[in-house]
Amino acid sequence: MLLEPTIASAYEFLAARLKGGQPPAGVLAIAGRCRVEYQGRSATKTDAGDRFVLVKPDGSVLLHGPRSVKPINWQPPGAKFDVALQNEQLLLFARRAKPVEIIEMRFEKLSLCWLGEMDAGAGLQMSGSEFDLRDLLRSRPELLEVGFKPWERERITDQGPMDLYGEDAQGRRVVIEVKRVAAGLAESTQLWRYVEAERRRRGLDVRGILVAPRISPRALQMLQEHGLEFLERRWDDSASRAAREKSGPKQGSLALFGE
Amino acid sequence: MLLEPTIASAYEFLAARLKGGQPPAGVLAIAGRCRVEYQGRSATKTDAGDRFVLVKPDGSVLLHGPRSVKPINWQPPGAKFDVALQNEQLLLFARRAKPVEIIEMRFEKLSLCWLGEMDAGAGLQMSGSEFDLRDLLRSRPELLEVGFKPWERERITDQGPMDLYGEDAQGRRVVIEVKRVAAGLAESTQLWRYVEAERRRRGLDVRGILVAPRISPRALQMLQEHGLEFLERRWDDSASRAAREKSGPKQGSLALFGE
């Protein structure tokens, strides 16, 4: 670890830890004043500013400014590295092969240069995903509509995978799109795409239902224009968490809000 | 700055810098072994693992593991903070009001606790955005098709904003959707939505063209099924950069590849 290092000492530090272009063995943290240039899928350039850089052992790079969650520049896993001294500046390159992308950082001043070992840690247990919702609705279809019989979850069609597919009490085909969060135009359109293909194949008597906690006005209008339906369902995540506590991480489940 | 601090000394350090729940004055970097729980739009929980945490002066939080660009957990700008000692562990809370979201980090061991001042730095100059492409195509419509006359850029309709709108050599209306990267089903569907609304308003004689460097097979099929067109155009970013060097950051421009 180096605190307020000179350019030269930081160079020594990094050169020893990025041998042969390989990523560091642990997580590398560098804070300092630098200019950055990125060339790749897009291209950016910044004048000198204070940045905080993380380089991970999988070869990902994050260059952060003092605001926002998103890095100013970054590199996905797999990058290779070069370190150099030039014009009394420390140069750090990160390159990626496919697509070809480079980040070039020129540090004129450094305030931190740190390397720490980091184990992978235990896996992330998440609840409340759309996958959990599909599971819930498939196992308890009455939560959607009395008499609905789901045939498949994630029916793969030429038009893409439908979230739920089945038959209503009157024997009509039903295509269902489930959203965890508020639905917008994109989700309405997605349902429309599935239903249109199904109507072409099976005839006009195919229903399409978008199930979500909320829908935007324009998205609702679009559904109505195409004879599709919106079903408001709010999810209660707490039941899911309770269930997971008891039965382990794989046992995802949810309940409807207020059930 | 604290290196390998005790839990108690790290608590002192953080409590003094997160007064009244406010974010730190600079960027705070904490490395250590911790458990994390998140409750909000979703819910996650991790067992103990080595993490690297950044807390920014705008109240954003990033909790990184040793892999990938995306944080394991995070908080967007605006979070408020609490620090506490409990069971010989350091607790760091970050809360957000709307939507209500909390992250709770319980450190059992710390290896770094650092605060650094960071200025905002100079603005980011970016080239190669979709906005630049629209500019190029509007100013040089012959790159799309001989005789095409663009009327508007970003025509706002009830169905949303169209990238380009105009008239072809035969006087037919043309709706154009421009993509910087490969187009998929979502982009085809988006164009379909615009064109369908326009056909409803103006009659069937409306063309829709998706302009992109590449398109997926299914997306192309979907276009054809709805009488829409795909136009392959690859962008050359280098011309843009050259132009920007000369005329400053606001002067975004692009050229077609190989032009």
Place this chain on the structure above:
DNA sequence: CCCTGAATGTCGCAG
């Protein structure tokens, strides 16, 4: 505020 769509999106999964 909400709504909408871009993004160097990233990530994971399935074919």
Place this chain on the structure above:
DNA sequence: CTGCGACGTTCAGGG
């Protein structure tokens, strides 16, 4: 490897 869609998407722009 590509295609496809979810994501606690984040973010900026407009009404």
